[in-house]
Amino acid sequence: MKTEVKTRKHTLCEKAPLLAMFLAAVLALLFLSIPGLLGLPKVAECLASSVLAVLFMIAFTRWFAPEFKGVFKTSHLATGLAFVWLAFAFNFFGSYFAGLAGSGFYFKPTVEALAMAIAAGFYEETIFRGVTVPIGMRYLKSEKRVGILVLISALVFGLMHIGNIVNGASVQMGIAQGIATTFGGILFIAAYLRTGNILIPIFMHGIYDYMCFVTDPTLESGIMVNDLTASALIPAVLVEVIAGIWGLYLLRPAKRAEIHAIWDDKWSVNNERAQAEQ
Numbered sequence: 001m002k003t004e005v006k007t008r009k010h011t012l013c014e015k016a017p018l019l020a021m022f023l024a025a026v027l028a029l030l031f032l033s034i035p036g037l038l039g040l041p042k043v044a045e046c047l048a049s050s051v052l053a054v055l056f057m058i059a060f061t062r063w064f065a066p067e068f069k070g071v072f073k074t075s076h077l078a079t080g081l082a083f084v085w086l087a088f089a090f091n092f093f094g095s096y097f098a099g100l101a102g103s104g105f106y107f108k109p110t111v112e113a114l115a116m117a118i119a120a121g122f123y124e125e126t127i128f129r130g131v132t133v134p135i136g137m138r139y140l141k142s143e144k145r146v147g148i149l150v151l152i153s154a155l156v157f158g159l160m161h162i163g164n165i166v167n168g169a170s171v172q173m174g175i176a177q178g179i180a181t182t183f184g185g186i187l188f189i190a191a192y193l194r195t196g197n198i199l200i201p202i203f204m205h206g207i208y209d210y211m212c213f214v215t216d217p218t219l220e221s222g223i224m225v226n227d228l229t230a231s232a233l234i235p236a237v238l239v240e241v242i243a244g245i246w247g248l249y250l251l252r253p254a255k256r257a258e259i260h261a262i263w264d265d266k267w268s269v270n271n272e273r274a275q276a277e278q
Helices: 009-014 017-032 042-064 079-101 111-130 132-139 145-167 171-195 200-214 230-250 253-266 269-277
Strands: none
Touching: 009 017, 009 132, 017 042, 017 111, 017 132, 042 111, 079 171, 079 200, 079 230, 111 132, 111 145, 111 171, 111 200, 132 145, 132 171, 132 253, 145 171, 145 253, 171 200, 171 230, 171 253, 253 269
């Protein structure tokens, strides 16, 4: 005799999925910001936030279990992973050489830069994609939910970085960083949607930011405080724009059925349908 597995009802997700996504992101933001309120040294703060990000995503998975299989495993239905990594390689090396041409050789690795890069990957991917994408892919009823998620995630991610203007960035550099991160965010969400594994965009985000932190003299604590000339700034932003367009190509309509299948499998939607038909 088969034991029936009890599932939790998620009324808010079902009735107002966009609100549920927003609240999940806010809750993650508040939880991951705790180390910053404790007056810890920068390295300790970054590492503590990263640990909290992992714990939050584990709790998120447990909350939606057993329907949801979690955020840390690549779906067996995912294909074309080489193209995902190739897009990231273009973004990484393109940005490095654009910076090299604009600012010259600069290399200043520090433990703090490494900790900040790790935190950027875990902290930002958890908030902007880790807990919002699964809710959207499960509960948004529109067939265009992939496009909706990409639009929301990329725009909010870019606007958050434009907010660096209030933290010391010039208006010009803040806007440039906002445009760049909007398109960079498209690549990160494409990696997540095509694989079902949040660790992939976390790794991409972290290693990209580490490269920027140790090779870009215009950055202080991740904020572009020094202006670049137009001849240096435009190629750097252009690389991000191309990477974002590449991300859109990875999410093209021909791949939507595969993406939906990946997330239906992660949410055991096919199992639910089979049980309903019995």
